[in-house]
Structures are given as C-alpha cells and as structure tokens.
Amino acid sequence: MKALQGVDGHVEWVATTSPACDIGQVRIRVAAAGLNRADLLQRAGLYPPPPGASEFLGLECSGVISEVGAGSSWQVGDRVCALLAGGGMAEEVVVDGRHVLPVPEGLSLQEAAAIPEVYATAWLNVFQLAGLTPGEKVLLHAGASGVGSAAIQLCKAFGSPCWVSVGSAERLAYCQGLGASGGVVRSEDLNALNDFAPFNVILDPVGANYAELNLKLLARDGRWVIIGLMGGRKAELDLAQLLGKRVQVMGSTLRTRDDQFKADLLSDLGQQVWPLFGEGRLKPQLAKAFPVQDAEAAFAELASNQVSGKLVLVIDESLV
Structure with a gap:
C-alpha cells in the first residue's frame, strides 16, 4: 500500500x-x-x-x-x-x-x-473534562478552526451560549452562522471579550499569549482547558486571581491517550453526539x-x- x-x-x-x-x-x-x-x-x-x-x-x-x-x-x-x-x-x-x-x-x-478528531476533541475537553452544563457560557479561541467549528455546534445543541476569538470579520460571521453568540477579531481588540465575560469554560489552543487575559475573563469556579501552544509555552500568572476565583486549569491532549480511554470516548460520542448528525443539528x-x-x-x-x-x-x- x-x-x-x-x-x-x-x-x-x-x-x-x-x-x-x-x-x-x-x-x-x-x-x-x-x-x-x-x-x-x-x-x-x-x-x-x-x-x-x-x-x-x-x-x-x-x-x-x-x-x-x-x-x-x-x-x-x-x-x-x-x-x-x-x-x-x-x-x-x-x-x-x-x-x-x-x-x-x-x-x-x-x-x-x-x-472524528475535531468532535472527539471538542466533546472531551468542553463537555467531559470541563463538565459544561446547559446555560454556562463558553469562550472558544480560534473559533473558526475545525475544533472550534465543532465546539460551537455542540454548545448550541446542548444549550450553552458561546463566544469566539477569530482572525477576521469574515471568520466571525462564519462562527455566528454556526451558532456563536458573538466574539472579537483578535487583531482589532482582544480585550473586547471583557464585554461578554465572565465565562465558565475557556477552550484555549493558543496558550501563553492569552493566559493573562483568560484568567481575567473566567468566572468563579471557571474551567480553562489548554489544548495547544500556538501562542507560546511560558506565561506569568497572577495566582491570587487563580485562587480567588477557584479556577481549574487543565492541560489536555488526545493523541497519546490509551486505547481504553479512546474507546470510552468514542462510545460516548456514538451515544451522545452521533445521533445529532442524523437530526441535522450537527454538520461537518x-x-x-x-x-x-x-x-x-x-x-x-x-x-x-x-x-x-x-x-x-x-x-x-x-x-x-
């Protein structure tokens, strides 16, 4: 072959x-x-x-x-x-x-x-690890990416409003078309995300460059899931904010998980997510x-x- x-x-x-x-x-x-x-x-x-x-x-x-x-x-x-x-x-x-x-x-x-990869990643990190519940607010960085596109649709399907950061006005419109409540173009004013805060869950493929802002944007008992390091690997944080808000910070990768973990994840996807494609509530x-x-x-x-x-x-x- x-x-x-x-x-x-x-x-x-x-x-x-x-x-x-x-x-x-x-x-x-x-x-x-x-x-x-x-x-x-x-x-x-x-x-x-x-x-x-x-x-x-x-x-x-x-x-x-x-x-x-x-x-x-x-x-x-x-x-x-x-x-x-x-x-x-x-x-x-x-x-x-x-x-x-x-x-x-x-x-x-x-x-x-x-x-498979993007829906598994979104489901694992936003719903299983971060434990998103209906009505909680979500921030998705790189919202127009494959994972972001999946996460927007999942948030909408399961009753949680979400906002995004993206690279252009066109990509923001794309995300809103999928169900995002709004967001910002990162080159214009990333701090404008404060207008939509506080967020209960942040899905972050960027890392260091957004770390300080993410901590400010999170609600008390917020969950911050880091899935990538596109913006660097080292950041300085105000740990008093982390403690005061009782923030949970999670690093997550999927590729290196063991076979049983992936089997359980795929089983959950098959039961909870796959039927929504047939209903037209999710679309690749x-x-x-x-x-x-x-x-x-x-x-x-x-x-x-x-x-x-x-x-x-x-x-x-x-x-x-």
Missing part, C-alpha cells in the same frame, strides 16, 4: 507494508482523511507519533471496512470513520475496532473524514477537499490560518 509521510518539512506518498489485522482490529480501505494541525507539526518534525503508532500522517479517516479481526462486531463493507494515533493518510489503515464509528446518516465518506464543516496528489497544497492552505472549518484529502476517488 501507499501512505503519506512527513519528510523534512514536506510530504511524500511512499510505498509501505500493509499492517496485519489482529484481534479486535479492523482494516479500513480509506476513502478520505482529515487534516489537523498535528499533521503540520509532525510534517515539520515537531510532533512525533506516540510509541507503537503509525509513523505516517493522519489522525482521522473515513472508508469501508475490508477485513475484520476476531472479536470485533464490525462487518466487511461497513461505511465508517475512525479516530487514529496516526496513519490515516494511507490507502488502508488498521485500527482498534472500538475507535471506529459508523458514518452518520446522510453524510458522505468525504464529509465523514472531517468529523468541510471547507475543501484535495486529491492526495495535491497534499502539499492542502498542507499549505491549512498553514495559512485562513481556513474556516476542515480540509480533507481524498485518498480513493472511487469511494467518495
């Missing part, structure tokens, strides 16, 4: 050996794979896969099951999407059957490739699809920080 590998800051479509399908696993003939910032980092040599994970790029994919290992309830021919620790940008992938979900009713395989925000032969262009577009929603690579045109 062939797979996409990051090599010295670029990508190469290389030949490799097909992995064996073991007990409890399934083999997926890949139709499409979603792009994520982790892929950009791995391509640049800054985010190696966890021990035992595929060295190839891709944290999510969609496709058709072509082989089922003993002990799995999936069937050959099932249309699925999967959360992966790596290897999704390939002609086929082998994954724990518990990390696979059916393609939601009414969605194409191309659309389905855009949902697929901005653009690229053939795998144009992978470099897709990575460049993601790196431009101008994408609202998700990009996917089409691996097998005959399936999508």
Whole structure:
C-alpha cells in the first residue's frame, strides 16, 4: 500500500507494508482523511507519533471496512470513520475496532473524514473534562478552526451560549452562522471579550499569549482547558486571581491517550453526539477537499490560518 509521510518539512506518498489485522482490529480501505494541525507539526518534525503508532500522517479517516479481526462486531463493507494515533493518510489503515464509528446518516465518506478528531476533541475537553452544563457560557479561541467549528455546534445543541476569538470579520460571521453568540477579531481588540465575560469554560489552543487575559475573563469556579501552544509555552500568572476565583486549569491532549480511554470516548460520542448528525443539528464543516496528489497544497492552505472549518484529502476517488 501507499501512505503519506512527513519528510523534512514536506510530504511524500511512499510505498509501505500493509499492517496485519489482529484481534479486535479492523482494516479500513480509506476513502478520505482529515487534516489537523498535528499533521503540520509532525510534517515539520515537531510532533512525533506516540510509541507503537503509525509513523505516517493522519489522525482521522473515513472508508469501508475490508477485513475484520476476531472479536470485533464490525462487518466487511461497513461505511465508517475512525479516530487514529496516526496513519490515516494511507490507502488502508488498521485500527482498534472500538475507535471506529459508523458514518452518520446522510453524510458522505468525504464529509465523514472531517468529523472524528475535531468532535472527539471538542466533546472531551468542553463537555467531559470541563463538565459544561446547559446555560454556562463558553469562550472558544480560534473559533473558526475545525475544533472550534465543532465546539460551537455542540454548545448550541446542548444549550450553552458561546463566544469566539477569530482572525477576521469574515471568520466571525462564519462562527455566528454556526451558532456563536458573538466574539472579537483578535487583531482589532482582544480585550473586547471583557464585554461578554465572565465565562465558565475557556477552550484555549493558543496558550501563553492569552493566559493573562483568560484568567481575567473566567468566572468563579471557571474551567480553562489548554489544548495547544500556538501562542507560546511560558506565561506569568497572577495566582491570587487563580485562587480567588477557584479556577481549574487543565492541560489536555488526545493523541497519546490509551486505547481504553479512546474507546470510552468514542462510545460516548456514538451515544451522545452521533445521533445529532442524523437530526441535522450537527454538520461537518468541510471547507475543501484535495486529491492526495495535491497534499502539499492542502498542507499549505491549512498553514495559512485562513481556513474556516476542515480540509480533507481524498485518498480513493472511487469511494467518495
């Protein structure tokens, strides 16, 4: 088979050996794979896969099951999407059957490739870790990103108003179209978020640059979940504010979680979130699809920080 590998800051479509399908696993003939910032980092040599994970790029994919290992309830021919620790940008992938979900009713395989990673990330961090309850206020930094787009829709579906910080007026309008109550363009006046504060939950992929502001914006008993370091890794905080507001600060990554954790997360997603796609309350925000032969262009577009929603690579045109 062939797979996409990051090599010295670029990508190469290389030949490799097909992995064996073991007990409890399934083999997926890949139709499409979603792009994520982790892929950009791995391509640049800054985010190696966890021990035992595929060295190839891709944290999510969609496709058709072509082989089922003993002990799995999936069937050959099932249309699925999967959360992966790596290897999704390939002609086929082998994954724990518990990390696979059916393609939601009414969605194409191309659309389905855009949902596992971002909805799993949003659900884990905003709802499971931060414990968001209906009516609580949420701030989503980078609200027009794939994770932000998923989180906005989830907040709306579960009855919590949310606000965003974004890079342009167009992206703010995009977020409001998905259900955000409002927000700010970060280059204009980030401090204007004070007009919407206090927030009960902040989802933060930025890190250091927003740390001082986040602490000011949080309500008493607020939860601040850090999922990225786009704005740096070191910050100075007024710990008196942290104590006085009883703020909880959580660092969170998904890729390195163990198989059972991911299985439990996917099970919860299947029960709580997946039905909402069929009801039309959630929709994949697929901005653009690229053939795998144009992978470099897709990575460049993601790196431009101008994408609202998700990009996917089409691996097998005959399936999508």
